[in-house]
Amino acid sequence: MTSYLAATSLEEAVAALADGARPIAGGTDLVVGARQGKKPLPEALVGIHRIPGLNGIRDSDDGLEIGAMTSHAAVVAHPTVRNRYSGLADASALVGSHATRAQGTIGGNLMNASPAMDTGAPLLCFDSAVTLASARGTRNLSLADLWTGPGHTSAGRDELLVAVHVPAPPPSTGSAYVRLQYRRQMEIAVVGAAAVVTLSEGTVTAAAIAITALAPVIHRVAEAEARLIGGKANAAAIASAADAAAEASRPIDDVRASANYRKAMAAVVARRAIETAISRAGGAEVEIPASESTYGS
Amino acid sequence: MSVPASATLLHVVREQIGLTGSKEGCDDSECGACMMLLDGEPVNSCSYLAVQADGSAITTVEGLAPGDTLAPLQEAFLVAGGVQCGFCTPGMLISATRLLRDNPDPTTDEVRLELSGNLCRCTGYDGIVKAVMEVAARTAEKSAGD
Ligand SMILES: Cc1cc2nc3c(=O)[nH]c(=O)nc-3n(C[C@H](O)[C@H](O)[C@H](O)COP(=O)(O)OP(=O)(O)OC[C@H]3O[C@@H](n4cnc5c(N)ncnc54)[C@H](O)[C@@H]3O)c2cc1C
Numbered sequence: 043m044t045s046y047l048a049a050t051s052l053e054e055a056v057a058a059l060a061d062g063a064r065p066i067a068g069g070t071d072l073v074v075g076a077r078q079g080k081k082p083l084p085e086a087l088v089g090i091h092r093i094p095g096l097n098g099i100r101d102s103d104d105g106l107e108i109g110a111m112t113s114h115a116a117v118v119a120h121p122t123v124r125n126r127y128s129g130l131a132d133a134s135a136l137v138g139s140h141a142t143r144a145q146g147t148i149g150g151n152l153m154n155a156s157p158a159m160d161t162g163a164p165l166l167c168f169d170s171a172v173t174l175a176s177a178r179g180t181r182n183l184s185l186a187d188l189w190t191g192p193g194h195t196s197a198g199r200d201e202l203l204v205a206v207h208v209p210a211p212p213p214s215t216g217s218a219y220v221r222l223q224y225r226r227q228m229e230i231a232v233v234g235a236a237a238v239v240t241l242s243e244g245t246v247t248a249a250a251i252a253i254t255a256l257a258p259v260i261h262r263v264a265e266a267e268a269r270l271i272g273g274k275a276n277a278a279a280i281a282s283a284a285d286a287a288a289e290a291s292r293p294i295d296d297v298r299a300s301a302n303y304r305k306a307m308a309a310v311v312a313r314r315a316i317e318t319a320i321s322r323a324g325g326a327e328v329e330i331p332a333s334e335s336t337y338g339s
Numbered sequence: 340m341s342v343p344a345s346a347t348l349l350h351v352v353r354e355q356i357g358l359t360g361s362k363e364g365c366d367d368s369e370c371g372a373c374m375m376l377l378d379g380e381p382v383n384s385c386s387y388l389a390v391q392a393d394g395s396a397i398t399t400v401e402g403l404a405p406g407d408t409l410a411p412l413q414e415a416f417l418v419a420g421g422v423q424c425g426f427c428t429p430g431m432l433i434s435a436t437r438l439l440r441d442n443p444d445p446t447t448d449e450v451r452l453e454l455s456g457n458l459c460r461c462t463g464y465d466g467i468v469k470a471v472m473e474v475a476a477r478t479a480e481k482s483a484g485d
């Protein structure tokens with residue numbers, strides 16, 4: 043028998059977590075997993091969707107503060123996210139169908155810790171951090187230190203993700219997230235890549251590249267970044283960086299693709315992501331989601 | 340009303356409340372036959388816990404038009420051949436209602452994309468897309484005439 047409490051304050055929620063309850067946000071991973079028989083519903087659930095202040099995007103000169111309960115639909119609709127953090131909008135725009143995007147949250151996406159989640163790579167490239175709260179107190183953790191393996195995080199079982207912090211990128215920065223998909227909606231990334239690139243007069247002054255569904259956790263690829271930084275943003279440099287991203291991948295064989303195919307396609311999606319980030323850094327409009335607008339390129 | 344914590348919104352609406360318009364197709368969030376509006380936003384109710392909806396407004400296909408009347412979308416589905424067995428129709432109508440609310444003048448491609456969380460095994464989708472486009476065109480005509 044599952045028990046359920048709809049928390050109306052953060053204190054109530056973290057007290058329930060301390061007693062062993064599991065949080066439920068939109069339920070699009072947790073309940074669907076139970077329906078598919080992957081994992082039964084936890085014995086005790088605490089709903090976090092009625093807690094005031096967990097839902098919404100605060101946008102300041104320092105960056106974004108995205109509440110854990112913010113839906114993918116709200117992320118995609120936010121004008122600042124679309125303009126300055128386009129890679130994140132590219133990612134949230136791809137999640138499921140409009141029903142999945144209306145109910146699924148950014149907190150649930152990150153805490154579910156799937157190596158194929160879409161928002162992970164762009165948020166990692168933006169050097170994001172998360173705030174975790176528990177009855178013991180509150181701490182900030184770099185997103186890079188959150189995931190420890192497929193479905194696993196370094197957060198304690200009594201900790202609730204409250205918000206994601208995304209530092210504001212410098213001027214002339216562009217970003218993109220591209221995934222390989224077999225259909226346009228209701229899909230999971232076969233492979234994916236995100237890029238955030240800063241330009242100064244045609245030279246790359248900063249670059250971040252991360253890969254999705256290509257390793258047990260989503261991670262940045264320092265070698266790919268190094269092949270861009272300090273040089274001209276030309277086709278040869280982009281191809282070399284994309285190859286480095288593919289070389290760093292450790293994909294698996296599964297029903298959706300073979301490891302070899304994933305590795306080959308990693309170079310393609312990484313190239314598309316880097317090219318799009320560079321175009322956007324130069325002020326070009328590339329439609330969101332970039333996976334669709336770069337399809338076939 | 341009291342519901343078990345593990346009961347889905349679809350189960351409670353169909354079995355406890357007795358509104359059987361919404362259908363169970365896949366029971367794991369793939370097909371959209373169970374789609375409802377939760378505070379105005381779409382939800383696959385087979386995969387949403389009823390307890391989570393406590394305090395929210397729910398719209399099912401039964402709520403799209405009063406009594407025995409039909410909403411314009413319902414009528415257009417009938418006329419354009421958007422219904423065959425009808426199993427996908429309640430969810431499809433909910434999905435299309437939300438689509439036209441947020442995007443009253445969609446392109447055909449936008450309609451196909453936005454309805455792609457609703458699977459239909461009968462119609463080949465053409466009649467459905469045609470119905471949505473027709474209602475959109477009529478609404479546009481009306482507002483141009485105002
Ligand atoms: C049809 C379908 C298509 C999908 N397509 C995609 C896709 O394309 N891309 C993609 O990335 N995902 C996809 N998903 C997965 C899912 O929708 C997303 O991961 C979503 O963001 C999960 O959010 P949620 O609020 O529903 O999480 P929930 O299911 O409520 O929670 C997920 C997990 O995170 C924990 N959790 C939730 N919130 C918090 C918090 N604030 N603090 C601590 N722990 C928390 C829960 O305990 C649970 O373990 C899809 C799912 C479905 C059903």
Ligand code: FES
Nearest residue numbers: 364365366371385
């Ligand atoms: S029955 Fe709910 S999505 Fe298929």
Ligand code: FES
Nearest residue numbers: 423424459460461
């Ligand atoms: S009419 Fe039969 S499934 Fe759509």
